[in-house]
Amino acid sequence: xxxxxxxxxxxxxxxxxxxxxxxxxxxxxxxxxxxxxxxxxxxxxxxxxxxxxxxxxxxxxxxxxxxxxxxxxxxxxxxxxxxxxxxxxxxxxxxxxxxxxxxxxxxxxxxxxxx
Amino acid sequence: xxxxxxxxxxxxxxxxxxxxxxxxxxxxxxxxxxxxxxxxxxxxxxxxxxxxxxxxxxxxxxxxxxxxxxxxxxxxxxxxxxxxxxxxxxxxxxxxxxxxxxxxxxxxxxxxx
Numbered sequence: 001x002x003x004x005x006x007x008x009x010x011x012x013x014x015x016x017x018x019x020x021x022x023x024x025x026x027x028x029x030x031x032x033x034x035x036x037x038x039x040x041x042x043x044x045x046x047x048x049x050x051x052x053x054x055x056x057x058x059x060x061x062x063x064x065x066x067x068x069x070x071x072x073x074x075x076x077x078x079x080x081x082x083x084x085x086x087x088x089x090x091x092x093x094x095x096x097x098x099x100x101x102x103x104x105x106x107x108x109x110x111x112x113x114x115x
Numbered sequence: 116x117x118x119x120x121x122x123x124x125x126x127x128x129x130x131x132x133x134x135x136x137x138x139x140x141x142x143x144x145x146x147x148x149x150x151x152x153x154x155x156x157x158x159x160x161x162x163x164x165x166x167x168x169x170x171x172x173x174x175x176x177x178x179x180x181x182x183x184x185x186x187x188x189x190x191x192x193x194x195x196x197x198x199x200x201x202x203x204x205x206x207x208x209x210x211x212x213x214x215x216x217x218x219x220x221x222x223x224x225x226x227x228x
Contacts, residue, residue: 004157031214032214034217042221042222043121043208043219043222044158044206044219045219046217049216089157089158091157093213093214101210101215101217102148102160102163102171103148103150103158103160103208105159106157107156107157108156108157
């Protein structure tokens with residue numbers, strides 16, 4: 001049961017343009033969402049997060065949008081830079097007090113930003 | 116503090132051998148997690164500690180896997196009688212409290228031959 005899904009395995013954009021990465025979830029108990037970036041042979045690096053009480057969070061070039069009714073979130077990167085090329089993971093944690101904030105990850109999207 | 120530290124970075128072992136990995140979390144973080152990642156997949160949760168207490172274990176964590184966090188500081192993950200299917204990247208993460216970002220270490224790449 002894949003509770004967090006990233007349906008696009010890869011995305012290619014031109015430098016300076018917008019990158020939009022999408023993520024869908026099925027568990028209505030999820031109340032906190034995060035995006036991580038991962039380079040080969042390294043651990044994931046935290047990018048940005050959003051609580052379910054918000055629908056938008058912005059940090060520099062990165063903006064995350066949350067649509068709770070559609071159980072969908074997206075990450076916008078503007079403008080995209082070649083150094084943004086990496087695998088991006090969407091992750092979510094549930095409301096249950098005993099879950100300890102464990103994260104459920106999507107499969108990842110490989111972003112390639114072309115110069 | 117430079118972040119979450121994992122040791123070793125790489126481990127190659129023969130099938131049937133035991134291996135142990137170490138994780139040093141960010142010092143003020145009381146929550147520590149172990150995840151496993153295989154090629155083409157996102158990290159999968161294995162187990163979670165709050166201070167020294169192991170509060171949750173995934174069904175992915177078979178009897179051959181054991182994790183400890185003595186004194187609520189560093190943690191170890193041991194795999195006994197390794198199998199080829201155990202080959203993966205093992206990731207450790209720590210966080211300060213619920214619904215805050217978890218910071219990951221660089222991982223331990225295990226190859227079972």
